[in-house]
Amino acid sequence: MTDPSSHPGLGAPRGPAFLAGRAPSFPGPPAPPAEAPAAAHAVPPPAPPSGRTPRPFVATLLAAVLAGGAAGYAAGAFGDADPASAPAAAPRAGDLETVAARVLPSVVSVETARGQGSGFVFDERGRMLTNAHVVEGSSEVTVELQDGRRLRAEVIGDDPQYDVAVLEPETARGLDAAELATGARPAVGDTVLAIGSPLGLSGTVTSGIVSALDRPVRLGDGGQRRAVQTDASINPGNSGGPLVDTEGQVIGINTAIATLDQERGGSIGIGFAIPVGDAVDAARAIIDGG
Numbered sequence: 255m256t257d258p259s260s261h262p263g264l265g266a267p268r269g270p271a272f273l274a275g276r277a278p279s280f281p282g283p284p285a286p287p288a289e290a291p292a293a294a295h296a297v298p299p300p301a302p303p304s305g306r307t308p309r310p311f312v313a314t315l316l317a318a319v320l321a322g323g324a325a326g327y328a329a330g331a332f333g334d335a336d337p338a339s340a341p342a343a344a345p346r347a348g349d350l351e352t353v354a355a356r357v358l359p360s361v362v363s364v365e366t367a368r369g370q371g372s373g374f375v376f377d378e379r380g381r382m383l384t385n386a387h388v389v390e391g392s393s394e395v396t397v398e399l400q401d402g403r404r405l406r407a408e409v410i411g412d413d414p415q416y417d418v419a420v421l422e423p424e425t426a427r428g429l430d431a432a433e434l435a436t437g438a439r440p441a442v443g444d445t446v447l448a449i450g451s452p453l454g455l456s457g458t459v460t461s462g463i464v465s466a467l468d469r470p471v472r473l474g475d476g477g478q479r480r481a482v483q484t485d486a487s488i489n490p491g492n493s494g495g496p497l498v499d500t501e502g503q504v505i506g507i508n509t510a511i512a513t514l515d516q517e518r519g520g521s522i523g524i525g526f527a528i529p530v531g532d533a534v535d536a537a538r539a540i541i542d543g544g
Contacts (some may be wrong), residue, residue, distance in 0.1 A: 349500065353447060356502040360432035362397040363451040364388055364407075364421070372450030372495030372505065373397065375422060376434065376537065380426025384494030385414035385509055385536055386419045397423060400457055403524045406411070411540035416528060417473045417509055418467060418536040419494075432496060436505035436531050440464045440482060448486040448508050450495025457483050462486030462523075464505075473509055481526040482506045486523035497527040507533050 360375045364384050371388030375381070383399065389395055397407045405423045412419035423429065440446070444464045452458050453480050466483035473479045484497060488508050497506040506527030514522060 264510065267296035268453045270339060281361055287330060299448045308454050312366075336543070343505050346544045350445075350447065350461060353498065353500055353502045354449070356497065357432055357447070357461070357498050357504075358400050360430050361449050361457070363454075364494060365396040365398065366392045368392070370451065370491055371493040371509070372491065374449075374494075374496045375429050377431055377505075378426075379390055380423050380431075381410075381537075382407065382421040382431035382542070383507060383533060384421060384520050385507065386414045386417045389419045389421070389493045395421065395532055397421065398456060399429075401428075403428075410471055413536040413542075415473075416479065416536040418507070418528065418533050418540070419535050420540045422479075432498075433501075434530050434534060435499060435501070435505045436534055438499075438503070438505075440499060440505045442467060443469065445500050446484055446486055446505065447498050448484065448492060448495065448527075449498065450492040450508060452487075452491040454491055458492075460487040465524070469526060473511060473528065479532070480529065481509070482529055484525050484527060485523040486525065487523075489521050492525075503530040506530050 264541070280361060280363045281542050293456055357374075362373045362375070362382060364373045364382075366373045366389055369388070373382045373384035373388070376383045389412065393409055394494055395407050395409060398404050405425065407421040407423040410420050411424050442464050446462060446464055448460045450458060460484040464482060465485050468480040469483040470478040471481045473481070482497065482505060488498070488511050492508045493510075495508050496504040497508050498504050508525065508527050511521060512524040512526075513520065
């Protein structure tokens, strides 16, 4: 495998320095019902291997998971759940398929002399957004569209503080802009898709949720910036690609990942995206020459 650190475009998104939040707290196992159904049977925790000391935290967490699963099964089996209070159904696979099909034509692979990343069309003139670190040191790049066309694109400017760059392709013919969610704010738990070219695999779509909002991370050459945290799988080459909601609207630009190993960094379920509003503000300033 190619060493990601030797290809800044490929090697990014990088593991940023970020401020850890409060340690997550896990609920203890729920109290048993006053009268358990006759058919229900408690699931005893597994006995620890001989010669080893059991780990109370793991045992508690496992108990909570088992209890939660049993409670869900009982509600479904006996029909005790109140339909009026039931949570909304998660988007079906077909729904996400529709979202991906809608957004993919706007997503591009960005190729430079030093590496590769992702980007997407964001306005009616066919201009594209990507990360500044993807096109660092380049005045012109090659973009590959989902239909296989390859176009030259000029790097008309970048904002290293927000890690945003704007590309202008040689033609806007056949380019459709992605819809931007500039007037909406995502919520923790929302389903999202990350789209791009991880490790050069163009048109890759992964799904997850918004894990946190306004997470302070250090991006580009600037100080700490607020970012959308997601557990959608993001890997080297995803940099500059869109993070979209279930309406197919772009809520952020995939930019960085937390990793346990800087030399062999890969997704561990903690990725960060620049909020689309911040990215568009930076892009407008670049276009206006600010």
